[in-house]
Amino acid sequence: MRAALRSPVGLASAVLLALLVLLAVFAPMLWGDRAAAIDTDALQQGASAEHPLGTDQLGRDILFRVLVATRLTIGLALLATVIGVGTGLLLGSLPAVLPRWAARIVTSAVNIAVAFPGLLLALFFAVIFGTGTVGAVLAIAFAIAPSFARLTQTLTAGISGRDFIKAARVCGVGRFRLLVRHVLPNIAEPLVINATLAAGAALTSFAGLSFLGIGVQAPSYDWGRLLGEGLLRIYLSPASALGPALAVVLAGLAFNLFGEAAAAAAGGRRRWRGKPVPHHESTVDDPGDGLLTVRNLHVTFPGGITPVRGVSFTVHDGEMIGVVGESGSGKSLTALAVSRLVEHPGSVTADRLDFDGRPLRSIPDRDLGTRLAMVFQDPMTSFNPALRIGRQIAEVSEVHQGLSRGDALRKATDRLRAVRIPDPGRRAGQYPHEFSGGMRQRAMIAMGLMGEPKLVIADEPTTALDVTVQREVLKLLARIRTERSAAVLLISHDITVVAQTCDRVLVMYAGRIVEELPTDELFTAARHPYTTALLAAVPDLDTDRDAPLAVIPGRPPEPGEITAGCPFAPRCPLAEERCRTEEPELSALSDGHRVACWKSEKELALAATGGTR
Amino acid sequence: MIKAQRAEGGTWLPFARRRAVRFLTSLWVLVTASFLMIHLIPGDPVRESLGLGAPPDVVEARRAALGLDEPLPVQYWNYLTGLFRGDLGTSLVSGTPIGDLIGDRLPATVRLAFLAFLFVVVVAVPVGVGMAILTKGGRRRGGELAFTSTSVVLAAIPEFLLAVGLVSVLAVQLNLFPVAGDDAPGSWVLPVLALATGPGAVLARIVRVELLSVLGNDFVRTARAKRLPARLVYLRHALPNAVTATLTLGGMMLATLVAGTVLVENVFAWPGLGSTIVGSIQQKDYPAVQGIVLVYGAGVLLVNLVVDVALALLDPRSTIREA
16 A cells, blocks of 8 residues: 555545545534534625635535535545445355355355445435435445455455465364455455545445435535535535535545555556667678568667667578577567568668568558468467458458458458368358367468468467477478469477478577578588577487487577677677677678678587587 | 357357346345335334324324235235236325336436437547557557546546536536426436446546457457558457457446436436435335336346347357356
8 A cells, every 4th residue: 555655646645535534633623613603694695705615595604514524424434434344344255154055145145236336225225224324324335345245255266276275274274264364364455455445435425325315414414415405506606516526526536546546556567677789780781682681670669678680681582481599589570570560669670671672661551461471370369259260361352452252252262272271161151269270370371372472471380289280381381382482481489390391591599690591501501509509409319318408508688688799608608708798790601601600610610510419 | 140159059058048047036136125125124114104193093004005014925925926017016105106107207217328328338439449549559658648547537526426517517607508307408418428427438448448458469460460451450350359348347337327317317307217216215105216226226137138148149258258
């Protein structure tokens, strides 16, 4: 609760609450007489300098009456809240100690009562307890109780599965003691916060009952009663109704906002911090125009976090390129950036980012939607659960190719058949949750085939799938490439997947490409210590099964913690002084083979062949 | 949707059964509570309603007229069978059948609640959607703060106090709308505004938060990868997926709105059930109170039922979720 005071809203509402308490304590002593003073010369006056809110039918000053009524209003609201919360706690925790059948009755009674709005419950109980102050307090208390009982039940159920409760149970702690000593203290915070909110609700409901004439009765008066009286004179003096109304609103707000601030403080807030990272200028000059040309690509987030730092590569027509790296290496963001899908607050900059001979930025959606296909990692979540598969696939042609709904659906069915989905006509009419993971991923590929894709970007398309299904999806991608001469950019953390299917491999680490080489050289000529470590971590038939699996010690740096020097240096067995101070650029080793490392080719070759493999 | 139900037929039937059982149980509890109300009143409700000076024979006659001289189970049976015949008893004050009284007053309340609900949906949903789109990804922090604080304050003002404020400013001082009643043109504007503003603010907030969380889903990225126009991404892909949570909370809000009519009607002297029940409570016209409580309670239960069924139709998976 104390943390709530740190937010401006929490502080303001706390000050307002303190003011209300002061008024409640002192106002009747200070102004009690003046609030009761009858002035026959000033009956039913409007607002004036002497009576800012006017006077009532006996000439009593309404402003003083509002101030003095603070005590009764707040007092009754708090009393009703205490009784209501107490009853709710009792009802809510009873099921934990009662025999099962009785617990069920209490629970369902609470569930039924919760369905009714508090005001209806209050009216119902007001009839039973009779009109008047006592009746209204009980009515409001009993109207609060069900929702509090429900809250207690939910919270209790939430923690009863926790280990410390189980432990206490194992130790033979009795049910009642368990509840009082172990359960209630652990759910106290949300209960207190909700009690604050309930106090605000009690205050306004009480005002409502008094306003309706079934709460506080004359000659006593609270804000609700003053409001009801004021409404009768609203033509003469609107201020006499507005004054008490404003008092109720302010007090209600004070309770509500304080409760909300306390809840927000209890929930905790995460702040995003990051160190600014110097931008790196890539010096790679490869004039070759490809289908996709990427030069010095950066993806930046607020706070100077730059998960992709100067990536350059080229994809040629019909090529299959693999991008490998651990999670967090920036490979997925690179994929999103080259498909123009990075969203605010991320920003993409590049010296060149061209697709199909044009700057990516300038390509109209219609062309991009038909020529660039995307396949995402998780087929379970990448389809809209509320739309049929066929419709989601057909949408592409409806929007970009001007096909009618029926024609588009026929085309979608045809494409589903092309990705070997059995009974595509029926399947097109189904929802995503009726598809298996592998089928969904194939449907996702079918979606990309609605246009004439020149490039398919597949971001970890097989990670979420079974090994057997993985192979089918990879075979499908390879088939699309040969049959439709589309290029494929395959992103994977699994170097073997890439090795099996791709022509060239880009190895990414900490937001940069550290090595690029043809796949057929991967196992013989890989040079970067990170690439060789990745390869060494793959077990094969010759691996000594008694030895522990090879791993790369340490973990990759977070985008916010990249400092000067080669980011792999802390994990690199070959690292020397220069590696820790200066970051190496990607430079050509031979034709089609680039590596970013300070070590000489000879040293690297020696390390690669003499390593664990 | 029809096909979806058939596909989900396995869960649809148990859902319907479970939901029907719950509705009927709640209704039975409501009827019993309304029957017991008169017996739970401490002291003698008849003497209470007639005043302490009433002669004993009048009290006895009234007791017999109310059927209170019979044993409790018999009274309960009579009450239940009466309800099935549509007989809610007669008013102690006017002597007219309660059924007629309710039939007379109910339409005004239903009209008020319906207009308010319409207003909430027509205004709050687009506002929530618009704010979600404008503030997604942490854009326009200032706008977000303004929207959130405005909606918190609006939602915290009880409808009857808002009603008083509206009356004194727009009706009394600016003379734009009638102060009370439902006969003058435009007389419905202020009651509807008073009733709809708070729930509308809550709903707009819910819609915004729900839509923002939906916009973070993978399938929205898929829709963007298809290069669909923004309009389709939001309206066809995102919004339907925010409906479930919105409708669940919206249903609770609608129930509160039904109850809110009681207070608002009293501010505006709206000739509906709300002003009638308060008068009946003050006059200790217990049969009338019983009848009207029953109508309000049944209204709330009906709203909850309709919301659950609508949820099941829109999102077949919701039939499995509860239980």
